[in-house]
Amino acid sequence: MKVIWRNLCQYSKNFWQHWISFIILFVGMDLANQLIFIPLFRLATTYILQAGGIPFISYQNIGILVTQHTMVVIGLLIELVLLLLVIYWQFAFLLLGLRLILGNQASFKRLMKESWIAIQNIRPGSLPLMLLYFILVLPFVDLVFRTPLLSKVQIPEFIFDFMTRNNMLLAGLIVFYVIITILGIRLILTLPLMIYQRRRTRDALVRSWQLTRKLEWWQYVKRLIVLGVVTTISLGLFYLLIFGLQTLMDLFPGKFAFVMAIFNLTLVQVISELLTIWTGTIALQIVISLLDDFSTSDEQVRKSSWHGWTAIALLAVFAGSLAVVNNYYYLKGSGLTRPVTISHRGVAEENGVQNTIPAMKKTHRLHPTYVEMDIHETKDHKFVVLHDENLKKLAGVNKTPHELTLAQLTRLTAHENGHHAKIASFDQYLNAAEKLHQKLLIEVKTTPTDSKGMLKRFNRQYGKRIIKDHDLVHSLDYRAVARLKQLNPKLKVLYIQPYNFSYPKSVADGYSMEYSTLNFEFIQQAHRQKDVVYSWTVNDSNVMKQMMYNHVNGIITDNLGELNSTIKDYMGSKSYANRILNFILAVPTSGGLEP
Structure with a gap:
């Protein structure tokens, strides 16, 4: 130990000797992503589609898409190649910047030149192998080589939630993460070898595997673990100090507490x-320490040249100023x-069986704005309130809704959460909701076995009533969304999206977006088009606060009671200390200067 x-003290000393250089390096990369790369790739995807x-x-x-839109597929593949090259360039920029800074040779012009050379050394045949490498080891490599662009690449949380509910899928998920963790550990040197030694991808993969054999990898994993613990404890103590300090400041009368709150919140973001930059710099030094031939340069050491960094520094100051203004309005x-x-x-809070009338009546007592529920078409072309495409899990019958009539379905009893209740028809559920004056968010489930006139029939029977x-309607099937809007333009229909690929632009009146890939930018773009955005399925209080901070219009949750109390805490708190705490819990502070 x-x-x-x-070792960590030495790496930290290296950082503090060049801390301004490292801040400019990392903040410059962050600004390039936020202002250039991320918007450009989203615009490109939106335009191509x-x-x-x-x-x-x-x-x-x-x-x-694959069979009928060849040019779209080609465009998306070209964009994927460009994305891959940009990610690789960012790795090169950070690693080469680290070497130049530690060698007292920091020069923007030289760094751009060397990182461009690194890109030129990539051969077209290496791209598929690089893509496979990133897919396999990204969850682990991202802990060390983390950039805002990489943070956008993630698996939606609903997939994890689904897989953890089944023992077989959970076991598969655990095995998968064990494998990619081992691969990430053993292949962590691939990128430094490609960038520093200009090796081909295949050669770098083999060499990384050799350098980490016989538990050689354990020496850097231990250091990364200790670094993570130190960072977590330091950040926690700092947040506790700021919260305690602001709690005292809140006792002072007048505007003093407000001014101090702006200062403290800005300090939270800056620190x-x-x-984050300190941790990233040390993590990079830990990894490259495994390369025996790592050196800064054969050239004579000279003083740093900062002329090329002036624009970045000015942009950083501008971003900091925006953060202060944002903090003013947030605290106010x-x-x-x-x-x-x-x-x-x-x-x-598991107060009944999903999509049943007794559960809806209990939930209504918590005063939700909407009760979200699901409908399927039945064998006799009617509508039943049900989420799953098979009745085995809830009712113990291995049948789909299309295999049974509505009368047969409503005779079945569903069991869940220690409760039981009859499966309801949509008419029964709608009648019960109307008696309670409870608004509904109706998800129209579609399957390949639906009748051709299902949507037309649904609109004819329920459109005016909805x-x-x-009430609102939403669907995961965009064709259903577009068809319902065509049949009844006055009907409010939202499109359910499990992943955020591009900017919002459709015939829908809004979007129900899976929360883990939903961001402020998407919400802002939707609001400009007068569309609403609801996030699903948000069951954690901190994520609820994050969604509110990003100005989402609505939150879909299984824990309505917790959502009500979180909203009260977030919206009703008059304590600046609590608002700072809410910010810490709601906003990923690794990007602290991000608005």
């Missing part, structure tokens, strides 16, 4: 960013709007 601590007349990519249109409570509360599948009750 003494050796590890001595719009040019092909495709509003969104989903599992339902991927087959049609969080600084600590300006622009905060209470999100609508939506009970997922009509239950709250509009009168101020």
Whole structure:
């Protein structure tokens, strides 16, 4: 442990000797991502899809996309190649910047030149191998070589939630993560070898595997673990100090507490960013220490040249100023709007069986704005309130809704959460909701076995009634969304998206977006088009606060009681200390200067 601590102290000393250089390096990369790369790639994806007349990519249109929209597929593949090259360039920029800074040779012009050379050394045949490498080891490599662009690449949380509910899938998920963790550890040197020694991808992969054999990898993993613990404890103590300090400041009368709150919140962002950069710099030094031939340069050491960094420094100051202005309005409570509360599948804190009338009646007592529920078409072309495409899990019958009539379905009893209740028809559920004056968010489930006139029949039977009750409709099938809007333009229909690929642009009146890939930029773009954005399925208090901070219009949750108390805490708190705490819990502070 003494050796590890001595190494970390040396790496930390290296950082503080060049801390301004490292801040400019990392902040410059962050600004390039936020202002250039991320917006450009989102615009490119949106433009390519719009040019092909495709509003969104989903599992339902991927087959049609591949077979009927060749030029769109080619455009997306070209964009994927460019994305891969940009990610690799960012790795080169950070690693080469680290070497130049440690060698007192920091020069923007030289760094750009060397990182460009690194890109030129990539051979077209290496791209598929690089893509496979990133897919396999990204969850681990991202802990060391982390950039804002990489943070956008993630698996939606609902997939993890689904897999953890089944023992076989959970076991598979654990095995998968064990494998990619081992691969990430053994292949961590691939990128430094490609960038520093200009090795080909295949050669770098083999050499990394050789250098980490016989538990050689354990020496850097131990250091990374200790670094993570130190960072977590330091950040936690700092947040606790700021919270305690602001709690005292809140006792002072007048505007003093408010001014100090702005200062303290800005300090939280700055220190969080600084600590993130410190951690990233040390993590990079830990990894490259395994390369025996690592050196700064054969050239004579000279003083740093900062002429090329002036624009970056000015942009950083500008971003910091925007952060201060944002903090002013956040602490003042300006622009905060209470999100609508939506009970997922009509239950709250497991108070009944999903999509059943007894559960909806209990949930109604918690005053949700909407009760979200699901409908399927039956064998006799009617509608039943049900989420799953098979009845085995809830009712113990291995049948689909299309194999049974509505009368047969409503005779079945569903069991869940220690409760039981009869499966309801949509008419029964709608009648019960109207008696309670409870608004609904109706998800229209579609399957390949649906009748051709299903949507037309649904609109004819329920369209006017839904509009009168101020209910909403949403669907995961964009074709259903577009068809319903065509049949009844007055019907409010939202499009459910499991992943955020591009900017919002469709015939839908809004979006129900899976929360883990939903960001402020998407919400802002949707609001400019007068569309609403609801996030699903948000069951954690901190994520609820994050969604509110990003100005989401509504939150779909299984824990309605917790959502109500979180909204009260977030929206109603008059304590600046609590608002700072909410910010810390709600906003990923690794990007502390991000608005």
